[in-house]
Amino acid sequence: MADTGTGTALSTRWFERPEGPERPAVVTGVFDVLHVGHIRFLQAIADRGLPLVVGIECDERVRAWKGPGRPVNPAEERAETIAALGCVAGSFIIDGPPGVADWSAYAEVLRPLAPAALAFTAGDRYTRAKILGAEALDALAWELPFTPGRSTTAALGRLARAL
Template sequence: MAVGGQRLTATWAGPRPEGRPVVVTGVFDVLHIGHVRFLRDAAERGFPVVVGVESDDRVRAWKGPGRPVNPAAERAEVLCALRSVAGAFVISGPPGVAGWRDYADLLAPLEPVALGYTAGDPHTEAKRLGAEAMGAQSWEFGVTEAHSTSAMLEAITSLG
């Protein structure tokens, strides 16, 4: 729920794409094959894919002081460079503003056809509720096992 009346905001990394999109949200800190496959699979459904990238402050509050590795604006720019992504925006707001209604309020103006997420996403139920509140579908995509940013960063730091 909104904290003290504060809301989530979106800052587009480029022009907002036309049409009703599939919206996905997340950190997308260190791009890996799991991200690429997820976004490609979403795009193959025939709708523009737009990605909401969580701001640096939000990620730091949730994942600790060493994250994110890459700034939000750069993460959004990298995502926009992918063929499967029609646009990206940075989600800002207090870390405690993270309920499904907060996201539904932020995303509703996009009139999404669907919210996409990966199997096993800890926020699956919230994403389903948000999609339903916006009259959108919820689409679950397969996860690429053994590929996560956290696992990659752990492997990299263990080399040193």
Template sequence: MGSVVTWEKLDALRVQWRREGRCVVWTNGCFDLLHVGHLRNLQACKACGDVLVVGLNSDASVRAIKGPSRPVTCEADRAELLAGLACVDAVVVFDETTPEVSLARLKPEIHCKGADYAPPHGKPIPEAKVVAAYGGTIRFIPLVPGRSTTETLAKITG
């Protein structure tokens, strides 16, 4: 089980993990209305290395990405839920809509993205240049079909 950390605490943890030779994995997202698809994705991310850090979009960045009715769950609750998962070592909140600044600061060995971003037909990956610049690797994690917050909300409101 992990913890919700500040960037300052994460910087210190990163130094420790590097000294211990641990492989740090980063993934990020909104994680609004946590579901089994999120869990399986995070478990697959953790299997890519030793330490899993989850970057959580702040409430403001979720609104910028998803619209004014989101998030459904506030960032403090989303962060605590994620930190409570056995596969998550640390959760840090970030305000940007994409993780370039966070990745440039943490420099994880592995950055995990959903398979919907995989080349050649995937969505653009704005942070790919940042990851390449510090020598990191991007890994694509399969999505769980039929499991998404958007689909869940459609059922609720439908």
């Protein structure tokens, strides 16, 4: 993985860089324990016709946001898993301090990708910030449906109850 730091507090490490001149659709997230909600979301983005590039939050950031038991899978493995999906053109890891999570920082780290669209799920608590990030990048903001009851937190809860 090559570092492609942008001079901001966030940087990227590519797992698999897509080829071609077309501006991609970009989504960022944890994508820890892959489930049908992830698949439906990513496929819906890809179905819009642009190459899909997925940014995976690094372990340090996830741990700070979700607690010491997360992520379940390391960032490199999450990036590899996501990149292996047929609907995904490439993936990268977002590195940086957990406290840097505003969309101006994300816009700067995503700027070299020149995204045509930024995607997020309906009901995302950061919807307004993501729209502002898309505007800053001259990209479309794509809000896609959330699959109710399907999240990594819900999956881990079901697993814990089953044990």
